[in-house]
Amino acid sequence: MADLLERLGEIVGAGQVMTGPDMAGYAQDWTGAWVSAPLCVVRPATTAEIAAVVRLANEVGVPVVPLAGNTGLNGGAVAEGAILLSVERMSRIREIRPEARIAIVEAGVVLERLHEAAGQHGLAFPLTFGAKGSAMIGGVLSTNAGGSNVLRYGNTRDLCLGLEAVLPTGEVVDLMSELHKDNSGYDLRDLLIGAEGTLGIITAAVLKLVPRPRAYATAMVAVASLDAGLALLNRLQEATGGAVEACEYMPRAYMEALLAHDPALKPPFAESHDVNLLVEVGATAPRDADPGPDGTVPVQAYLEAILGDLFEEGAVLDAVVAQNDTQRAEMWARRERAAEVALAPGPVAVNDIAVPLDRVGPFLARADAAVAALDPAAVALPVAHLGDGNIHYAVRLSQGDAGLKEAVVEAVEEIVREMGGSFSAEHGIGLAKLPSMRRRKDAAALAAMRAIKAALDPAGVMNPGKVLPD
Amino acid sequence: MADLLERLGEIVGAGQVMTGPDMAGYAQDWTGAWVSAPLCVVRPATTAEIAAVVRLANEVGVPVVPLAGNTGLNGGAVAEGAILLSVERMSRIREIRPEARIAIVEAGVVLERLHEAAGQHGLAFPLTFGAKGSAMIGGVLSTNAGGSNVLRYGNTRDLCLGLEAVLPTGEVVDLMSELHKDNSGYDLRDLLIGAEGTLGIITAAVLKLVPRPRAYATAMVAVASLDAGLALLNRLQEATGGAVEACEYMPRAYMEALLAHDPALKPPFAESHDVNLLVEVGATAPRDADPGPDGTVPVQAYLEAILGDLFEEGAVLDAVVAQNDTQRAEMWARRERAAEVALAPGPVAVNDIAVPLDRVGPFLARADAAVAALDPAAVALPVAHLGDGNIHYAVRLSQGDAGLKEAVVEAVEEIVREMGGSFSAEHGIGLAKLPSMRRRKDAAALAAMRAIKAALDPAGVMNPGKVLPD
Structure with a gap:
């Protein structure tokens, strides 16, 4: 053990190897749900x-x-x-090339910092979610993060x-292509994205800007x-040629819990409603965006x-359009606090699920009934x-x-299926x-994933025990 | 051999196993460059x-x-x-769900037929290229086909x-998700797309419509x-909020060869020019598309x-805007004959390469010079x-x-690199x-691809010898 720490210190510098209480900020997540030694x-x-x-880890089998x-989460x-390997010091935005609309960034760059850096060039990295002030690009890629703007711009993988x-x-694999077409063998890029660090550690990326x-x-x-909400979404998409950036649903129970969480x-x-939406359209063409006379x-x-x-x-009951950036930020704050609200202290069952667009309403009705049958006092x-x-169906x-x-x-999950x-x-x-994953994922797909894991990680050292059930 | 044919006949029906001269339409491609037995x-x-x-092939090692x-190509x-396995009989469009904007299709559906079927719902499958009247979805997916509309809609993988x-x-792996978010393990979908049939046979897909x-x-x-061409593209993108569907370059030499190929x-x-572009903008919003008074x-x-x-x-020298569908089709025909023109009989060196957008002009200048040095009479x-x-740099x-x-x-290739x-x-x-692939692909990436191939195809029966050099 002492020998291993010494050898790690030789690689990264002695001050960059921490043990004992110094690990406190790393060995527990912000919710407190996940603690390890x-x-x-x-x-x-x-x-x-x-x-x-990583080579050393293979050698010693750690x-x-x-x-x-x-x-x-x-x-x-x-x-x-x-060995908990933090990429936080790999925090360089290596390059932003506005003409090519790309950013070349390291894994430790905080998402919000990339937002700001792209903004300085009149561009955006359009992926966003509540944790943007802490989440880093390496994790964003490793989880194929989604968030609120996926309907217009896609997931991390698309960007x-x-x-x-x-x-x-x-x-080290160098797949740092800046190209929009590059068919030269298997798609290792998309295999590493979303693999949650079990197939390797993403160290840098070329990201699209818009x-x-x-x-x-x-x-x-x-x-x-909710049907009226979908009608609003569809009408907005048609009128704007697909420029809707977000359409976020917050039901009455969530709004009440949110306001109780942060008064x-x-x-x-003025009144409270059952179905509250945050909608946002982004206009890039001057004729849509530039003020008239x-x-x-x-x-x-x-x-x-x-x-x-x-x-x-009669489909819309009330509406407030943001008149300035402050009002816009207030609207977004209501949505971006969702993880805090859901994960406030107390027993909670979290489900991060997806259904076809037109089935969100039927899903919620059935899920609410199923939950009430199991725990009548659940919210x-x-x-x-x-x-x-x-x-995000938190209960x-x-x-x-x-x-x-x-x-x-x-x-x-059964309703989702x-x-x-x-x-x-x-x-x-x-x-x-x-x-x-064990009970729901296609068995042949799971077997193929296990075969890939074994082929790329023969010593089983890379984030073992995650993603793939035994 | 007779035994194998008999067993194959038991699986697919005796009339669906062909040998000898009956294989002629399958064992040679349209260019005549690739012939096999x-x-x-x-x-x-x-x-x-x-x-x-496929199970039988594993059993007998064929x-x-x-x-x-x-x-x-x-x-x-x-x-x-x-065993040459044609998917042509798997030609059902299983379902088109216009509200969900998806098409569920089998591998043998011809691309153009999907275009037409989507069109009947006011939708489009936006991927297109010259061979659309013959290419089938299974091949489109297995090669991650690109084509002319990638700048707006992405490659096959994105669709x-x-x-x-x-x-x-x-x-059989069932990954028939209709969802826009589905992070449940490794991205086998994108691994199979573009694997050219070496990791499995794609039999059906859920495709996005727009x-x-x-x-x-x-x-x-x-x-x-070409710089003036890029300026035109950028100005059009800005004015239309990114609605440019295609921007295709055809130089003088190509135009001359095309008109000689098909008078x-x-x-x-009226005059011929060095730099000819086909540009197309697609308008989906009524205010862009609907005729005024x-x-x-x-x-x-x-x-x-x-x-x-x-x-x-002075950036544009001449221009013709299509006034109707016939004129539009004429314009596209000039571009879509490119493969025929390039692959007309005679010795040809084909390069299908990509460079960052702003380097197309410099690439062409350097490549033309390099070719002239090697073969002064080359065109x-x-x-x-x-x-x-x-x-597509054909010489x-x-x-x-x-x-x-x-x-x-x-x-x-060296200039491309x-x-x-x-x-x-x-x-x-x-x-x-x-x-x-052997001399240009990142060595660690190639090794990882080989490991994946060996893990998923232990008997080495699935389209062996393609994609990965020995």
Whole structure:
């Protein structure tokens, strides 16, 4: 052990190997749900150092668990008895090439910092979610993060052109393509993205940037039903040629829990409503974004006209359109606190699931009924990305019984399966979803994944025990 | 052998096993460049039949080579001594769900038939290329086909939500997700896409559909230089909020060869020009697409205004805007004959390469010079997808010497490498690009690909010898 720490210190520098209490900030996640006792924490500064650490791990047969922003929700970075390898010092934005619309970044870059850096060039990295101020690119890629803008821009996988990674054997693969077409063999890039660090450690990436919208139209809208919400989404998409950036659903129970969680937040409407949406349209073309002679921004005018029409039809009950950036930020804050609200102290069953768009409403009705049958005093606090069918279906249980929690998860998953959905939409598998993976994933697919894992990680050192159930 | 044929007949039906002269239409590609002597051709009608054929192949140790539309250019379906498995009978469009914007199709569906079927719902499957009337979805997916609309809609990989495949062991994986978020383990879907049938046979897929543009603005434009062409592209993207569907480059030498190849085609302009572009904008929003009171279609008006401005500036030398579908089709015909023109009889060195967008011009200048140094009488006939940096750099050589051909390919690849490009953009590797794969692909990436191949195809029966050099 002392010998291993010394050899690690020779690779990364003695001050970058931590043990004991110094590991506190690394060995526990922000929710407190996942705590482990790593052998040590190492903080390499270069790809070569990471490769050397991984080669050493192979030599001595000690597992390596990569860690980026530590904002994952499923225990993917639990590092019991392992070398916990933090990529935080690999925090360079190597290059932004605005003409080519790419950013070349290292794994330790915080997502929000990339947002700001792209913004300085009039561009955007459009992936965003609540933890953007802590989440790092390495984790974003390793979990194929989604978030709120997927309906327009896709998941992380859709926004990555190339990457560099250290494979489980310690070899470095250079796939740093900047190209939009590159068919030269198997798609190792997309295999490493979303593998949660079990097939290698992503060290750097070439990411796509998009034109930053010149103007946004953002509104909180109370609608009569989820169907009315989908009608609003579809009408907005047609009118804007597909420029809707987000359509987020927050039901009454969530709004109430949110306002109780943080009384400083303002309620969106004078009255409370069952179905609350945050909708946002981003306008990139001057004729949509640039104010007219009377100061009207065209994209906001379209949104207001559509909301007005739907109000007349009874589909919209109330609506507030953001008049400035402060109001827009207030609207987003209501949505971005969802993980905090769901994971407040107390027993909770979390389901990160996806169903086809038109089945969000039927899913919620059936899931609520199933939960009520199992635990009549439970409170469901779902939020949903209505534009991509992803529902974070958190349930506050009346008691901390593990069997009840498992029964709720199982019941929800069964409804998801019947509706053609996925038991894991964007948070990944980690440790938390291993039982779901075992009982729900196509058996031949699981066998193929295990074969790939064994082929690329023969010594089994790379984040073992995650993603693939035994 | 007779025993194998009999057992294959039991699986697929005796009439669906062919040998000898009956195989003629399968054992040679349309260019005549790739000819092989398969053991037999089998034409299964279901996924279960394909799985049974593959299991039998494992049992007896005979290779299986999948074949779809037979329009590949790199010999990916050469089947010497193998069971050539045609998916042509798996030709059902199982379902189109317009509200969900998806099509569920089998591997034997011809691309153009999917275009038509989607069109009947006011939707589009936006992937298109010259061979669309023959290419089948299974081959489109297995090669991650690109084509002309990648700058707006991405490659095949970006348009596929889920798939079903028979793995090399004969197991069937069901990954038929309709979801936009599904993080449940490794990305086997994208691993199978672009694997050219070496990791399994794709049998069906869930494909994304997009709103069919309500109007197009299509023009042939002669510009002063490739830089002027990029300026036109960028200005059009900005004005339309990213609605450019295609920006295709055809130089003077190509236009001359095209008109010589098919004298029935009309030249685009009264005079001939060095740099000819086909540009197309698709308008989906009513305010861009619907004719005004005077009959003007807004998107065509934007295009004409931008062309007018650039004409004043000297960047545009001549332009013709299509006034109807017939004129639009004529413009596209000039581009879609490119493979025929390049592969007309005679010695030719073909390079399907990609470079960053802003390096297309410098690449062509350097490549032309390098080719002239090797073969002063050679004629380069490039065409390029200017919007995604993909260049089909075909060179008619003055003589059929294999060493000269190899030297030209090698010289072009070296320039591509120096410019941060890829030696294989969209046609894939097959047999033709194995030498390039050996000398150009990252060694650690190649080793990882070989490990994956060995893990998923332990008997080595699935399209062996393609993609991965020994």
